[in-house]
Amino acid sequence: MRIWLLARVHLGPVAVLFVLTLSACLLVAGLPRATQAAYDEALRRALSATPAVQADLTVAVESRSPEEDLHERAQFDSRDRLWREILPGELRPLVTGAGHMSAKTTLTPITGTGGKSYLNLGWLSDGERRVDWVRGRAPGAPATMRYEGKTIPVFEVGIVEEALREMGLGVGQTKMVGEHDYAAVTIVGAYRAKDPGDRYWSHNADLLHVSKIQPPGGLDFEKHITALTSDAGLTVLSGEGRNLTYRWVLPIATGAANALDVPGLRAAVAEFDRVVALQSNGTASPYHVETGLPKVLGDFLAALSTAQTVMYLVLGGLLAVALGVIVLAVQLLADRLDHALTLARARGGSLRQVAGAAAALTGLAVVPGALAGYALSYLVPGPVLPVVHVGPVIVVLAAVGFAAVRLALAHRRPLHERRDDVAAARPSAKRVTLEVLVVVLALVGAYLLRARGLSASAGQDPFLLVVPVALTAAAALITLRCYPYPLRLFVRVAARGRAAVAFLGLTRAARARSASVLPVLILLPALAVSVFAAVISDGIAGTQRLASWQQVGAPIRMISDIEIPATAIEQVRRTPGVAQVVPAQTGRVQVGYGAERAEAIAVDVAQWRSILGDAPVGLPSLPDGALVSPELRGRGTLELGWQSRLKLPTRGVIDSVPGFYATGKFLVVPLSVQIRPAVNTLLIKGDASDATLTELARLVPSATVESQERALLAIRDDPLTGTVRSTLVVVTVALAAYALLAVVLSLVVGAADRARAVSFLRTLGLSHRQAQRLTVLEILPMILFTALAGLGLGLGLPAALGPGVDLSSYAGDLPVGDYSLDLFLPSALTAGLAAVAVLGAYAHTAISRRLSLGAVLRVGDLT
Structure with missing residues (x-):
């Protein structure tokens, strides 16, 4: 067959397939190089900091x-x-x-x-x-x-x-x-x-x-x-x-x-x-x-293992979704070729020729796209990993193989006749059993992962990589099997009304399951992985902010090895950009009359709490007495040796003092208990710009000046942390784009059948506006149900994976467990998909309106 002629006739689908292959190969070959380069930089920084x-x-x-x-x-x-x-x-x-x-x-x-x-x-x-x-x-x-x-x-x-x-x-x-x-x-x-x-x-x-x-x-x-x-x-x-x-x-x-x-x-x-x-x-x-090199390498390997786990999950999901969209584009091209290949088969063409023509035309689109994406990936700095070579090959083989197999099955008999029945066949008992088994195994796997944690063996825990895939497959199966049932309820309600559009649209949506499998298999993991990435990224960002406040304890903290003179404190108060200064004294105190020691800070807790504002850390009020660490609980009245002998009742137990103590024996006392406080610490509220911090350091040369903003920047500046967050952002954007493309392609793939059905109904008196509503009602339910399923899976994955994803290495060594349900991005993705579906439906009916009803009804009619 004349492949170049077919390529010119079907230039649109070929161009779409080329662009999709190029982007997929660029992502699958470029992102691993960028992440590996960041891993190398993180190791070098870790060794340099040690x-x-x-x-x-x-x-x-x-x-x-x-x-x-x-x-x-x-x-x-x-x-x-x-x-x-x-x-x-x-x-x-x-x-x-x-x-x-x-x-x-x-x-x-x-x-x-x-x-x-x-x-x-x-x-x-x-x-x-x-x-x-x-x-x-x-x-x-x-x-x-x-x-x-x-x-x-x-x-x-x-x-x-x-x-x-x-x-x-x-x-x-x-x-x-x-x-x-x-x-x-x-x-x-x-x-x-x-x-x-x-x-x-x-x-x-x-x-x-x-x-x-x-x-x-x-x-x-x-x-x-x-x-x-x-x-x-x-x-x-x-x-x-x-x-x-x-x-x-x-x-x-x-x-x-x-x-x-x-x-x-x-x-x-x-x-x-x-x-x-x-x-x-x-x-x-x-x-x-x-x-100490083995320990340094071991700590790095633990952090790297978590980063690689997250990367495997999101990049694996990205590759799966990209392949799904490419397969959908191949299906579009195959539908366009169906009529020509049917004629060729009827005129004596062999099945090998038909499948070869489909594979050759698909290869003509995907091979140049894969080579271009592979070449562009070398613009990304980083080492060349095996996946850089293997990824594009997988994309090409998947696209060409799907095209050849699909058309070979479709044209295995000459003049094949397809039934477009709206009623779906009942699934066999074996298939139902297999699907139930997949769902049960996914739930059991998620439970076991939370119960047992990660494997102690070196390398990636395969259990951690399999469970998310199983949960995604289970969610897709549940969505495919269950979404018609609520629709049928709406169909029954619509059947009681006088309008036929709602009944027909919802009926077609409830019964068109076989044609909707591929969009579901694309949309659900795309939304699930993108929402998972967004939730993880938000959780890391929130914990990083909490860690920075716990490290510094105030917007600006100044600690001196010696007492800070009163004149210097007044100069700090008058420094432009300084709004409030809280003096404090830190030291090591004697507990009782023996050799027991504890770390202590004397400060006006009420003033300290006022400069914290809406910070995610804080202390309980302390009018008198002492707040003690868990190791000093139950002592009643404490006798301390600190400048003078002090007797202070215990007023509460605290797990940590932000900016100062997190473990061991420590306590917080009011500054007023000191006869003459020897202030060596200043907690400052004000502008944390470099100019202000430099001026404060000049006023008190013996002091070290830190700010919460600098601590946060230092945490975010870690190469592994930056790589995880930037990759999550790139994957989220790419998956959102692929999800939108999947909706558009699914509209185009089913355009011919949909135009035929609408044309039949228009001969019965269906108006153009009713045809638009009918198309929207046919397409929108599946997209909305799939989006909701993907949204739920993405929000549930962090909790389902549990201890398997320890992100503390990227959040100042604090465990990332507060995955707040910020629904803005997921809702925006769902709304975007719905909007694209509605606009696509309207565009489809607008294009169909220009066609002659007779021409539409004769398309594909061979008998």
Whole structure:
């Protein structure tokens, strides 16, 4: 057959099929690339935000005897090369060449301090180029001295500036360290880090800051600092009598991370730890790998799994709906070809020729469209996944296969004769049983998913992916089987009236089930997935807002390490854009007279509540007494040590204090209980613009200024969060468009039969206006019932999936459970579909009015 001639004759359906195929292939190939690119960016951000001491791979070993000591840099270098040689292949792209090595002692007390001050010794392979000496000089070679009848080493060390002030040390001092195996430490210089924000210092924070540790049951803090010694000092640093640990740091290159490699990376880290341990022959202490990378990857994988689940659901629904619309367009083309293929079959054409002609003409439309969509998908940044290649192939095969099979079945006998009976055949008992089984299994699956939660195994839980599909199929079956029954009630009511239009229109709508199956199978999942996406997106947005308020606790929060002067508070009050300032004092208080401690905030709760306004967080009123956490409940009157001894009755129990405390022991007290409040926190209501926040930070340099708006932006700025929400929006819009196209195509597909029926009735006296009403009554009921079913399924899916979709990773780590029933978007979609159906009906009758009744009645009449 002449395919090009058929394409020119049926150019309209061919063009529609081309455009639909192009859009479907662009979506199915482009969206996965965009989402995967966002997953990769999210992993890189997660690794960058994680302290290097947790993200990097660190090989460590303890030296417990002189035989295990390393005194030369070459010994460290040889082991560094060994660790890089035995790295598993999955880790090699992530490990950069810029690492460093260290030797440090721990828990080295300063003699005579009773275990209150510790001065550890540390050597860094690149320490000299990481610091600037601000006082004294760099440490040199060690010496010896006699102490208590023994010769002990004297280490020259440098110490960070902060330790001079915090621990009462000074350049030129010599301190004895140890309790049994003594050593002398001479402080010859003080240094400052060249770049304190460098990730390098995450591994060596003990050389940059004084650590304060409160031992269990103790009231005083221990102070720890590590001093920097030279390469010469390494030659006499020994693990005999000291807690000495050697480390080789292999930094992770966050920019090379790939989300697809995460499962393999976790296994590779475990394998690296195993292989490193095998190198411990001849040592009393085994080599081991210190890293938090598996936990970081595990947390990311949990968040990624949820994102992928949501993406699979919505993208799978989008693909199904797109295929349904394409199939509907193929059906339109097949109907246009029916007359020509019937003649060809009657004149001796084989079934293979008929099916081949249909497949060739369909392929002529869909193959260029698929290639164009596939090519355009490469404009979307992101890695090329298998679905990018497979998706367009599935679309083409589905379209061509449907065209060939449908026309082969329709023309399996020459001069086939079709009956257009309005009465539908009763379904068989087997079919009814199968449909009931599908509905029951879907409901049982939804119940089991809520009852058991997700599978603990790695990867996607197939149960979670099957249940939504089963629920959609069940809803479609129920809609197809049940929608005629309420219509028949309306038919009975209409039969009692004198007007025939309502009776005829509703009767045709109630009986035309076989012709309406495909539109239902398209409209119902389209509406269900789009409503589900809209509900999920709204739930995430609401929980993100709640999380931002819980993180900050006020429109603007200012927290200082020291007391904020009264003059500075007044300047803050007079700052343009500031409407109200609530002072507060935070601190750690003594509960009772023992070692029990709790976090506390003293504030005027009434003023705090006034600046919160309509925020989704709040506190109960507190005229006096204290609000306590659940761990402090049942104490009655609390005795607190905070500036002075306080006795406060318990006035309520709160689970959290917005912006401050969420776990542990904490309490809220009125600011008036303090004799002289030492205000270190300001809760501010006003303009949260960057200019205002910058001015507030300038007025109180010791304070950290945060705003609820910035916290919300930070939550939304996460790549995974942005990807989930943007994909939901794109899918919602695409599905709405496909739903509208399905309505239009269903109108066009049934246009010939509808025109024939209307023409028969017009010969009996049916007016043009009555014909319009008749067409609307025939089309609108199925669309409305399907829209309502899709609306109900979309609103019910979040609750049905239950714990299977944990979206807390995208909402500030708060569980997303408040799926409010905002019916604006679903109602708009339903109204849009109904409007398109009505307009299509009117347009159809307007076009039919121009045709001759005789011409219409002869269309398709072969006998």
